[in-house]
Amino acid sequence: MNKIIKISLIIIVIFGTLYYLKCTLLPKIITKQLENKNYCTQDTDCKIERGLGCPFACFTLINKNENINILEKAALYYKTYCPDCMYKCQIHPTQEEVKCINSKCIDSRTQDRTGNESDKYGCNMATGFSYDPEIKVCLHAWKINESQKNAAVIAAKYLREKNIINEKGANLIDVIEFKCPGCYKVRVSQPDINAQIIVTNLQDNSVTSINYE
Numbered sequence: 001m002n003k004i005i006k007i008s009l010i011i012i013v014i015f016g017t018l019y020y021l022k023c024t025l026l027p028k029i030i031t032k033q034l035e036n037k038n039y040c041t042q043d044t045d046c047k048i049e050r051g052l053g054c055p056f057a058c059f060t061l062i063n064k065n066e067n068i069n070i071l072e073k074a075a076l077y078y079k080t081y082c083p084d085c086m087y088k089c090q091i092h093p094t095q096e097e098v099k100c101i102n103s104k105c106i107d108s109r110t111q112d113r114t115g116n117e118s119d120k121y122g123c124n125m126a127t128g129f130s131y132d133p134e135i136k137v138c139l140h141a142w143k144i145n146e147s148q149k150n151a152a153v154i155a156a157k158y159l160r161e162k163n164i165i166n167e168k169g170a171n172l173i174d175v176i177e178f179k180c181p182g183c184y185k186v187r188v189s190q191p192d193i194n195a196q197i198i199v200t201n202l203q204d205n206s207v208t209s210i211n212y213e
Contacts, residue, residue, distance in 0.1 A: 023082035046105035122169030148175035155186035
């Protein structure tokens with residue numbers, strides 16, 4: 001019996017490690033690589049590429065000499081084996097709306113008229129974040145549907161009540177819908193804090209687990 005238990009624990013550890021590598025570490029690597037491909041010295045250095053889909057982006061801005069072919073394969077692998085997620089996409093910018101700002105290709109529609117990158121809520125407009133008065137965080141509004149937004153409202157309220165985040169400068173990273181009905185993983189970040197919270201029931205505002213660093 002002890003041998004069976006040990007073997008079972010080893011299998012659980014192996015599968016847990018594989019899941020972490022695929023579903024937690026891989027999206028971070030993909031996102032970092034996309035950031036590395038985004039550089040420029042002038043507007044004409046920038047190009048608009050197709051997006052990699054949830055949980056990445058609806059469109060990708062990179063240097064005209066770069067491509068995302070390998071990252072597309074990595075994103076497809078992630079979406080095949082990891083929890084499903086979905087969000088709504090905004091209209092892509094035109095090439096004329098993509099500008100080289102601070103050596104990065106930026107959707108100029110996210111810039112305010114003064115050229116500031118952050119608004120009064122601490123939302124970085126240069127990266128497409130805007131403030132949502134209902135969730136009270138900065139987010140990419142086109143990335144979440146109504147159910148995901150409801151989960152984010154519950155999660156953000158819980159994190160504020162526990163004094164883990166405050167209302168200014170908190171970013172909603174993603175809301176991932178799991179297989180079970182009403183189950184969501186919500187990730188919120190703020191300078192010096194990354195929080196992950198599990199919402200399991202939208203009807204009674206249930207929160208079952210939270211971890212942060």
